[in-house]
Amino acid sequence: MVAPVCMSLSKEQFQYISELAMEQAAIVLNPGKEYLVVSRLSPLARSSGHESLGSYIEQMRREAEYSETKKLAVEALTTNETLFFRDLHPFEALEKKLLPEIMARRASERRIDIWSGASSTGQEAYSIAMMLREKFPELGSWNVNILGTDLSGKAIEKARAGIYSQLEVNRGLPMPFLVKYFDKVAEGWQIKPELRKMVTFRQMNLVDRWEGLPVFDVVMMRNVLIYFDVPTRKRILDSIQRTIHPEGVLFLGASETTLNVVDNWGVENCGRTLLYRVKARMAEARTLPN
Ligand SMILES: C[S@@+](CC[C@H](N)C(=O)[O-])C[C@H]1O[C@@H](n2cnc3c(N)ncnc32)[C@H](O)[C@@H]1O
Structure with missing residues (x-):
């Protein structure tokens, strides 16, 4: 059975993720975007076997600068909304x-x-x-x-x-x-x-x-x-x-x-x-x- 992921994010963890998104993709995540981090990163935390979002982020912090986990997390923070002939x-x-x-x-x-x-x-x-x-x-x-x-x-x-x-x-x-x-x-x-x-x-x-x-x-x-x-x-x-x-x-x-x-x-x-x-x-x- 898959362990439930604790969805909360401390201020410090949010700060870390904002800095990561800025450094690796120039994406600005201002305070108020905590919900986005939680909704985008929780599935990754879950699929890599973490009990909480916090432990997934802590693992990331221990890894090398451009580790695969960090890369995938930054990609997950992007918004890929698009459609055919957008705006026409x-x-x-x-x-x-x-x-x-x-x-x-x-x-x-x-x-x-x-x-x-x-x-x-x-x-x-x-x-x-x-x-x-x-x-x-x-x-x-x-x-x-x-x-x-x-x-x-x-x-x-x-x-x-x-x-x-x-x-x-x-x-x-x-x-x-x-x-x-x-x-x-x-x-x-x-x-x-x-x-x-x-x-x-x-x-x-x-x-x-x-x-x-x-x-x-x-x-x-x-x-x-x-x-x-x-x-x-x-x-x-x-x-x-x-x-x-x-x-x-x-x-x-x-x-x-x-x-x-x-x-x-x-x-x-x-x-x-x-x-x-x-x-x-x-x-x-x-x-x-x-
Ligand atoms: C909202 S979509 C726009 C797609 C399309 N251009 C359109 O207008 O329908 C934004 C895209 O920008 C990409 N993106 C965000 N930061 C980027 C970066 N630093 N370098 C390249 N692409 C980036 C995201 O991965 C995402 O697919």
């Missing part, structure tokens, strides 16, 4: 305005690079892949790279498998896309292999060194900056600036902005969405050959 309007902006522009600009290289940063379980990256297939079949002969990255190894594993429950495909996915781009499997619905091939997923912590990234035409860094403090947001926005094409576009989540964080990103309205482009390089981009 960023995808409309991509379809109606940005992709035609990018295709005209990249006509000689025939290459497009798109990044779903903090991709969670992959719905955003696959939404882009489906939209490209549906609306721009001519890109079939181009080199189109969609990269999805996330801190959570579990989320990346699920994204790679591309298997979603009925509940997940009911969220945001148009029914004709389910029929066209998914296969029914025992666990739910799986993205068809030809679409899975369009997307590469890889584990990446946004606060570590950024390595091996191409120059992106589009960066979607949505609904993740909210978990960070202002210096971390600034650091990430500065890093995006270094890995985006001079005319590339950045999408943030609906409640996120560059305002009061950095002043080198310009903002444009595009339908119901906001697009960010690097200001300092906008003029430079106009003088670059296509």
